[in-house]
Amino acid sequence: MAHNLPQDTQLGAPGALIGGTTGICGSSASSIWPSRTRHEVTATREALKLAYGFIVTCLHPDVEAARRAIAAHAGPAGRCLAALTCSSATRCHGYLVNTTRRRSDPDRPGRDVLLVTNINTARRRAFLDRRRAAARSAFDRGATLYDSTWGDLGPAHLRALADLARAVPPDGEILDAACGTGRSWGVLTATGRSVFAIDHSPGMLAVAHAKYPDIPCRELALQDLIEITELHARFHGLVCVDAMEWVGREDWPLVLGGFRRALRPGGWAYLSIEIPQDGDIEALARQISEEQVQGEIVSENGFYAYFPNAEEVASWVAEAGFLERSEHSGEGYRHLILQSDPV
Incomplete structure (x- = not known):
């Protein structure tokens, strides 16, 4: 793609510029x-x-x-x-x-x-692609340890899952996007809803499948969901639990757009959004590299997280066609219940 502004766009000319994001x-x-x-x-x-x-x-x-x-x-x-x-x-x-x-x-x-x-957009995209590859590799290697350490969900997460399940019809199908080792599956299937799951890490999917062999799952990254037409308008509900912190700033609208397309009109979604804790806040105050944007953390061992502010999230959610129905906080996360525009 040629990165040139349209020829009739003059920066600084009255009436010729563009409004910003949040x-x-x-x-x-x-x-x-x-x-x-x-x-x-x-x-x-x-x-x-x-x-x-x-x-x-x-x-x-x-x-x-x-x-x-x-x-x-x-x-x-x-x-x-x-x-x-x-x-x-x-x-x-x-x-x-x-x-x-x-x-x-x-x-x-x-x-x-x-x-x-x-x-530089090319360098920035390469940076994000490296972070995605590093995360996938880390999750593949540590899937069993992850499941044994973080396999149980706390009350705030369970409350949000229950809220989501109640909003979905009793015979509805729920997409678990970035499912990890299937932490949500037992809770969701216990309500009678069916589950289909995706994750970018085959190692995590293998652990999940070993625990729940009857639940169908597919290797697929959040950023690629929007391109999979056979999943569009299929699901009554969607959950994305403790995964959005791995999504770079530029990819948030893409991922939310994929969520919106996967849901039926009026479908429901539960997203957990990590809240920076003391160590994160300290890291966010440090100088960032030329490839990074504010709100990102990249540690020496390759760990990556992006913490958007509440205004950014609200804007992206609305632009993707979602209405926020409820929110609560707990266990280091904001828990958002969203509904896709029924139109």
Whole structure:
């Protein structure tokens, strides 16, 4: 794919830019460029987000203050490529552009400045692919140990599974996505619901199958679910338990889109989302590599985790076509019960 912005896109020209995503890219673009309608902003943003990858930008009337703000968010992975006034007609080919919230500074009046930063998308994708391969290898090697150590679920997880099962028809089918060693299967089948499972680790699937030989399962990564058409609109419910922390930032919309396609209209999903604990918070404060984005941890032994903020998750969930029906916390996770849009 040629990573070039459309020829009629001029960065900094009033009415020509795109609204941001949430979190560090959160924005109300229509208030910054009022000539764009909200629909036009959203459509343009989504088209470019899918085509060009991840980038962070910042608006501020003072250039140096904007540089400091973007450095605080993007870290060493964010390279400041340009400082553009909003009235300029500068083109910046090859980069997706989002905007953060306008930062008002009444003591420093002046024109808004757009700072553009970039992470090389090819290197970033290679980084995420390496992390996925390392995770699969680690789970293959340690599947038996994993099952003996973390095979039992706590009350908060069991409550969410029970909530999900009650929402699904008595004869409904539930997809366990990233099933691991089948920790949820006994709970779900005890309710009378049937289970179909996927996981990217054959080692984990082997342990699960040894415990529950009658439950069908398939080797499949979360990121690839969206492409498997025979699973689309098949399931009444879906669970993804303690696995989303292994999904990189760019892949969250892809994975949630796969969940949405796998469910029937109005189907239900349970996602657990890890909450950073003390050790994680300490690690998140450290300097990150040029391949990483904020919110990621990569340890010396290859362990990977990504902790999106609540605003990012809410945005991705809504964009995928889900409605949040309930949430509770416990055992280091947020437990979300979602329903796919029945339309």
